[in-house]
Amino acid sequence: MRSPVLTVENLTVVYETEQPVTAVRSASLQLGRGEILGLAGESGCGKTTLAYAVNRLHQPPARITGGSVVFHDRDGGDIDLLALKDEALRRFRWSQLSMVFQGAMNSLNPVRTIGYQLDDTLKAHAPEMSRAERRARSREVLERVGVDAVRLRSYPHELSGGMRQRTMIAMAMLLQPQIMIMDEPTTALDVVVQREILREIVRLRDELDFAVVFITHDLPLLLEIADRIAVMYRGEIVELDTAEQVHRAAKHPYTRKLLESFPSLTGDRGDFVRHGHGEERSA
Numbered sequence: 001m002r003s004p005v006l007t008v009e010n011l012t013v014v015y016e017t018e019q020p021v022t023a024v025r026s027a028s029l030q031l032g033r034g035e036i037l038g039l040a041g042e043s044g045c046g047k048t049t050l051a052y053a054v055n056r057l058h059q060p061p062a063r064i065t066g067g068s069v070v071f072h073d074r075d076g077g078d079i080d081l082l083a084l085k086d087e088a089l090r091r092f093r094w095s096q097l098s099m100v101f102q103g104a105m106n107s108l109n110p111v112r113t114i115g116y117q118l119d120d121t122l123k124a125h126a127p128e129m130s131r132a133e134r135r136a137r138s139r140e141v142l143e144r145v146g147v148d149a150v151r152l153r154s155y156p157h158e159l160s161g162g163m164r165q166r167t168m169i170a171m172a173m174l175l176q177p178q179i180m181i182m183d184e185p186t187t188a189l190d191v192v193v194q195r196e197i198l199r200e201i202v203r204l205r206d207e208l209d210f211a212v213v214f215i216t217h218d219l220p221l222l223l224e225i226a227d228r229i230a231v232m233y234r235g236e237i238v239e240l241d242t243a244e245q246v247h248r249a250a251k252h253p254y255t256r257k258l259l260e261s262f263p264s265l266t267g268d269r270g271d272f273v274r275h276g277h278g279e280e281r282s283a
């Protein structure tokens with residue numbers, strides 16, 4: 001059993017519109033250190049709202065109306081994320097918990113080089129680093145995600161979609177956070193590039209031991225890469241178990257329905273998803 005790095009308890013988030021919408025209803029989950037936790041469920045079930053609220057990135061009319069989010073630092077000590085004030089929250093983000101958003105590759109600044117943007121983040125969050133150290137760190141993270149460091153001099157439009165998305169992952173890794181939340185990080189990319197990037201994320205996790213919350217409606221993909229999977233349905237976490245258990249013996253009827261909606265997961269061939277290789281799956 002891994003020691004926990006994040007504990008979410010009974011988190012409730014409401015969009016306080018004319019007809020209030022409870023987008024997340026009393027959600028509880030614990031993220032283990034170095035664990036890849038998949039968060040699955042159909043569009044509109046509350047995955048993004050949950051992820052944003054955990055990092056306090058939600059905006060009005062969204063409001064957290066109940067529950068707690070506690071970060072367990074590797075150096076010991078707990079941080080109540082819902083109580084952090086502005087400056088402390090700003091410092092906490094990126095350095096301890098970073099996010100890769102849906103369509104993040106389009107959020108790079110088009111008029112600045114990749115190197116400038118990595119350097120800027122380091123300047124803001126690690127003022128103690130020298131210019132040379134920042135440069136070395138920028139090169140290192142870029143190469144870790146499989147982008148040649150010569151790209152530091154490139155502008156976003158000079159990179160492919162896959163490279164831009166890798167750059168965003170590099171950006172999220174820049175300050176060596178203990179948690180990375182990835183919201184559909186590869187959906188905009190073609191399948192081959194998606195697979196490469198996912199393999200990279202798993203490899204980086206193995207090397208660097210950060211925990212990942214990986215949000216997607218692509219359940220087969222989660223069965224391959226996640227250690228555990230949480231399934232959300234209408235704002236509630238209805239299932240939370242190991243990927244193996246979810247695949248073999250999902251408890252909640254909605255999870256079973258979700259599994260059935262991916263024909264590749266049913267019958268004997270379903271084994272390939274969890275145990276086989278990509279080549280065999282597509283054969």
Ligand SMILES: Nc1ncnc2c1ncn2[C@@H]1O[C@H](COP(=O)(O)OP(=O)(O)OP(=O)(O)O)[C@@H](O)[C@H]1O
Nearest residue numbers: 015017021023042043044045046047048049050061
């Ligand atoms: N700004 C808003 N105002 C009112 N309701 C909202 C707002 N944003 C989201 N919602 C509602 O909250 C619920 C959860 O939405 P959310 O985007 O978290 O779902 P999701 O599972 O991430 O969906 P997707 O996979 O499409 O991103 C939905 O019913 C949605 O309509």
